[in-house]
Amino acid sequence: MSIQFKFVILLVLLFAGNVTFGQRGEYNSSSSGQRGGQRGSSSGSSTKKKTDAKKDTVVFKMKVFELEDGYSRVKESKLDTVIADFHNYNPNLKKSISAQTLGNIGNSSQSNDYFQRSFDSNEFFFMRNLQAYSTLPKDIHFYNTTKPFTLLEYGQWFNNKPVGESWLRVFQTQNINPSLNFGFSYNAISSQGKYLNQDAKDNSLNLFASYTVDRYDLWFIIGKNKFTTKENGGLLNPTDIENPDLKPENMPVWLSGTSSVTNNTFAVIAHQYKFGKWIKQQEKKETFQKFIPRFTLMHTLEWSNNSRSFYEVEPNPSFDYGDSRGTVYFYGNQHLPYINSTTGTATVPATQDKAGMNRVTNVFYLKGVEASDRKYTFGKQAYIGNDLINVISPRESMIYTPGIMRPPLGLTQSKGLTNTFLGGSIFRSNARFLNFNASGRYYIQGYRAGDFDLQGRIEKPIRSSKDTSFVKLSGSMTNTTPDYFYEHYYSNHFKWDNNFKKTYELKVGAIYDKPFRRFKLGVKYSIVSRYMYWNESSLPDQASSEFSVAQLFVSKDFKFGPLNILNSVLYQKSTTSVFMHIPEVSTRNTIFIGGLIAKVMYTQIGFDLHYDTGYYADYYSPALGMFYVQNTQKIGDYPWMDVFINLKLKRTRFYVKYNNLSTKFKKSGYYTTVNYPAQVANLAFGLSWSFYN
Numbered sequence: 189m190s191i192q193f194k195f196v197i198l199l200v201l202l203f204a205g206n207v208t209f210g211q212r213g214e215y216n217s218s219s220s221g222q223r224g225g226q227r228g229s230s231s232g233s234s235t236k237k238k239t240d241a242k243k244d245t246v247v248f249k250m251k252v253f254e255l256e257d258g259y260s261r262v263k264e265s266k267l268d269t270v271i272a273d274f275h276n277y278n279p280n281l282k283k284s285i286s287a288q289t290l291g292n293i294g295n296s297s298q299s300n301d302y303f304q305r306s307f308d309s310n311e312f313f314f315m316r317n318l319q320a321y322s323t324l325p326k327d328i329h330f331y332n333t334t335k336p337f338t339l340l341e342y343g344q345w346f347n348n349k350p351v352g353e354s355w356l357r358v359f360q361t362q363n364i365n366p367s368l369n370f371g372f373s374y375n376a377i378s379s380q381g382k383y384l385n386q387d388a389k390d391n392s393l394n395l396f397a398s399y400t401v402d403r404y405d406l407w408f409i410i411g412k413n414k415f416t417t418k419e420n421g422g423l424l425n426p427t428d429i430e431n432p433d434l435k436p437e438n439m440p441v442w443l444s445g446t447s448s449v450t451n452n453t454f455a456v457i458a459h460q461y462k463f464g465k466w467i468k469q470q471e472k473k474e475t476f477q478k479f480i481p482r483f484t485l486m487h488t489l490e491w492s493n494n495s496r497s498f499y500e501v502e503p504n505p506s507f508d509y510g511d512s513r514g515t516v517y518f519y520g521n522q523h524l525p526y527i528n529s530t531t532g533t534a535t536v537p538a539t540q541d542k543a544g545m546n547r548v549t550n551v552f553y554l555k556g557v558e559a560s561d562r563k564y565t566f567g568k569q570a571y572i573g574n575d576l577i578n579v580i581s582p583r584e585s586m587i588y589t590p591g592i593m594r595p596p597l598g599l600t601q602s603k604g605l606t607n608t609f610l611g612g613s614i615f616r617s618n619a620r621f622l623n624f625n626a627s628g629r630y631y632i633q634g635y636r637a638g639d640f641d642l643q644g645r646i647e648k649p650i651r652s653s654k655d656t657s658f659v660k661l662s663g664s665m666t667n668t669t670p671d672y673f674y675e676h677y678y679s680n681h682f683k684w685d686n687n688f689k690k691t692y693e694l695k696v697g698a699i700y701d702k703p704f705r706r707f708k709l710g711v712k713y714s715i716v717s718r719y720m721y722w723n724e725s726s727l728p729d730q731a732s733s734e735f736s737v738a739q740l741f742v743s744k745d746f747k748f749g750p751l752n753i754l755n756s757v758l759y760q761k762s763t764t765s766v767f768m769h770i771p772e773v774s775t776r777n778t779i780f781i782g783g784l785i786a787k788v789m790y791t792q793i794g795f796d797l798h799y800d801t802g803y804y805a806d807y808y809s810p811a812l813g814m815f816y817v818q819n820t821q822k823i824g825d826y827p828w829m830d831v832f833i834n835l836k837l838k839r840t841r842f843y844v845k846y847n848n849l850s851t852k853f854k855k856s857g858y859y860t861t862v863n864y865p866a867q868v869a870n871l872a873f874g875l876s877w878s879f880y881n
Contacts, residue, residue, distance in 0.1 A: 275843035286774035292381035294388025312494035336362035343874030385420035419810035422863030445501030460486035486553035495544035607634035655704030706745035722816030735764035771800035798828035
């Protein structure tokens with residue numbers, strides 16, 4: 189089913205949903221998603237005249253919330269519908285100033301910002317390099333709206349056949365009544381790219397609901413991410429991109445008949461019962477009773493089912509270069525697959541590796557709530573939780589097959605793990621003088637026994653007559669057992685049994701943010717011991733020495749009449765050149781002229797510039813879906829440039845963009861990972877339409 193056909197089906201369903209569930213009547217919202225139960229309302233409120241049912245007098249209002257601290261606390265957020273940076277549709281560059289990719293969107297990627305490489309050890313190991321394209325429970329927001337709200341977004345290359353890129357986003361939310369909201373979002377990427385065997389099809393669907401009344405709150409999420417990708421192993425001859433007579437689709441690549449399918453299904457329930465008191469309040473001459481919670485009992489349940497399957501027809505492809513290199517094998521001349529070394533077919537591949545993880549986590553909280561009717565107050569909570577985990581990988585036990593002693597193809601083995609942990613936090617989020625959050629977790633039993641995670645942040649508003657600036661301080665200290673798959677794994681290409689020590693990391697950071705002047709300055713510093721990485725043999729390894737990473741980030745926007753210049757610079761310095769490589773400097777500069785056309789259409793015409801200093805970017809292992817260190821080839825030192833036009837008319841946004849214009853003039857060096865070139869120059873467009881009725 190094409191991405192365009194999916195768009196039409198979803199559009200029909202959306203309109204049907206709006207007709208059926210359109211909410212009638214206006215209501216007010218508070219930070220909990222509703223004003224609270226009203227008792228003893230003044231008698232004057234019952235004498236209001238009824239409005240004409242046929243006339244829509246409802247004023248559109250929408251509040252956005254997210255759950256933080258392990259789904260235990262609600263934080264107000266915002267919905268992004270602004271025109272600025274709308275043309276930047278690449279999920280990697282939306283989340284990071286610089287990233288390693290495999291040349292097209294939808295395939296594996298990793299941020300070049302060291303502090304964005306942190307990975308939640310509760311998540312699926314083999315999904316870490318697909319997170320830019322996924323929607324996880326922590327990414328989902330909740331809403332409270334007076335009218336059904338829908339957002340439709342779509343984009344593609346202009347010449348999208350037979351190769352190209354398309355992306356689609358559909359989002360809808362509505363309230364049944366002031367207390368009950370539900371909605372869904374759907375994201376899809378279909379990317380064939382211009383090089384051979386690099387197709388990616390990513391789909392993400394999630395449903396969410398929230399129910400909030402005086403004494404009880406409930407939030408619910410269920411969703412699925414699926415990533416289906418072909419793996420080409422990179423170009424056989426990286427210098428092919430310098431040949432003007434050779435088109436990308438004619439450049440030979442290492443792999444064919446090789447693919448992976450990664451699935452992630454999840455559900456979360458977070459609910460709490462509140463204890464407190466009723467107080468009398470008056471608003472616009474109306475008197476009512478408002479419930480003020482003092483403490484709550486809360487329970488969260490999280491479930492996830494994850495797997496990655498890897499298939500290939502030829503277990504160790506080779507190529508004869510006809511020169512001094514001779515015959516080169518992709519996995520190495522001495523490499524012997526552990527399960528099956530015989531060439532397979534498209535229907536019966538030689539390799540059918542599958543790894544997975546299922547997890548159920550229950551957490552029980554006792555919380556003291558910040559009191560809105562008290563001047564000096566802060567929240568506090570304590571909890572106990574448990575993980576039940578089952579990991580699977582290809583079967584290692586020896587079973588006889590004719591002629592050889594090897595495991596049967598495609599079967600798996602499993603192992604059960606468990607963790608029990610205690611934790612707590614104190615926080616203040618609604619103060620004018622100072623807000624803070626300090627939290628800690630300690631694992632008392634199970635696979636991660638002895639692990640701990642301490643986090644803290646402080647936010648100080650600095651108010652002046654014109655605007656408010658913010659100083660934000662943060663710090664963390666973690667001691668983490670390496671993931672199970674770092675220590676034990678078995679597949680057609682790799683086998684290891686390790687006994688790694690816990691990784692210790694200390695991070696500190698400070699940010700100064702002045703929104704009115706469009707200026708932000710940040711510094712971060714990390715010291716890490718026993719760092720986990722993938723060595724030059726694409727095997728998991730642990731750093732033999734401690735190292736540190738320092739980072740400076742500066743963002744400053746200038747405006748001179750219609751001319752806008754947006755600048756971001758990231759500087760990183762590491763004391764290791766063995767265990768990790770990142771570009772020392774990454775920049776992004778956006779320059780555009782903005783203004784109104786015919787007094788109704790806001791327009792931006794400009795260009796983006798991206799640049800990374802040269803660095804030893806990681807290699808990529810298709811069999812593992814992981815990036816691993818190398819010290820022989822540098823990429824970077826290439827001026828990326830895109831030209832764009834952004835348009836906004838009421839609630840409709842539109843862009844036209846020429847991607848990677850630099851490849852028209854500089855015929856070499858445009859690699860995003862070693863041996864993986866970026867897409868050559870192409871023209872794309874995108875549309876965003878938000879509406880409510």
